[in-house]
Amino acid sequence: MLDQKLLTFIKVVECKNYTKAAEALNLTQPAVSQHMKKLEAYYGTRLIEMKGKAINLTDQGKMVYNYVQVQRSNEHHLKNKLNQIAAPMRIGATLSIADYYLPKYLNDYLQKGHDNIAVSVNNTKRIIQLLLDDELDCAFIEGIFDKDMFSHHAFTQTDFKAVVSPGHPLLQKEASVTDLYQYPLLIREKGSGTRKIFEQYLTQQNDSLLSFKEIHEIGSFMLLKSILRNSQAVSFMYEKVVEDEVISSNLAYLSLKDVRLTRPLFFIYPKHSLKSTWIQDFYAQFIPESAK
Incomplete structure (x- = not known):
């Protein structure tokens, strides 16, 4: 100095x-x-x-x-x-966001030579616990969190859709959620934000996962989509997660009568964190206003 x-x-x-x-x-x-x-x-x-x-x-x-x-x-x-x-910014991301939403932001960020980062991928429940344990500095999640405990920014909005194979019988009719119950449901593991959002929707309809004929927990989106293509199962995913498969006609969105689920995806970090200024600067650089 x-x-x-x-x-x-x-x-x-x-x-x-x-x-x-x-x-x-x-x-x-x-x-x-x-x-x-x-x-x-x-x-x-x-x-x-x-x-x-x-x-x-x-x-x-x-x-x-x-x-x-x-x-x-x-x-x-x-x-x-x-x-x-120096110690990198420790970032958590849920599987949906890490694989299908973060890449476009991450590529731009790294090319501009900003601070080092370390990205960990896990489900929403685990990421929130890591934030509370000070093992992560901030995170990108799609699930439900306590807004009294975390500062947050909604960095994008996305549709949460029913997905089936292109030859699924329900594509030939105006289906309702109750029509899905006779088919197997493919769903992420407990603690997943995707699962929690769908469970919350069913609860609001005075219903639950138990109404489905079969329930299969699949932790990998690639495996989940592969099973969907070759069965009459149904699943719920964010639009971008299955966008390429729908464009190539390997999977299809199922329009459900009177159902439209649009959800924000969030950037969060613990309130009153000593690193708040650093975290806020990182967010402004990672997702600039022009990219929102």
Whole structure:
């Protein structure tokens, strides 16, 4: 870290005026003058000379100024190096978001050379616990969380849809949720935000998962979609999770009568975190206003 007297010297040279330098450094003018006198006493030579009201560097002053500029550049380089090995931002993400929503933001973020990050993927329940245990700094989740405990931003909105194979019998009729009950349901494991949202919807209809003929828990979206393609099962997923398969006609969205589920996806972090400013800066860089 550069000595304060050297920083004062730089500012005097840049401002070419003691008063302006004092204002820029939030010092009094006598303090600036004192710094300059001590610096010249240390080097044993005059560094600046006055010609009228103009401040000019002596030859010795030019040498000191060039030296300080090199040192300032070296310090900036050192800080950048230290930031590269500093503890990364620890980010949690649910499976849906990590695989289907984060990549476009993450690619842009990394290409711009921002701070290091470490991304952990888990279900909503586990991620929230990791946040509370200070094992994560922030997270991108789609599930339900306590808004009294976490600061949050909705970074996008997405539709939550019923998905079936392209040859499913229900595609030939105007189906309702109760029509689904005679078919197997493929659903994520307990603790998944996707599962919790669907369970909450059923509860609001005075119903539950028990109404389905069969229930199969599948923790992998790739496996889940593969089973859907080759069966008459039904599942519920965010639109982007199955977008490619629908475009290629390997799966299909099932429009349900009087059902439209649109959900926000959230960025969250513990309220009153000591890292709040750092986390907020990260979010602004990771998902800029132009990307929302």
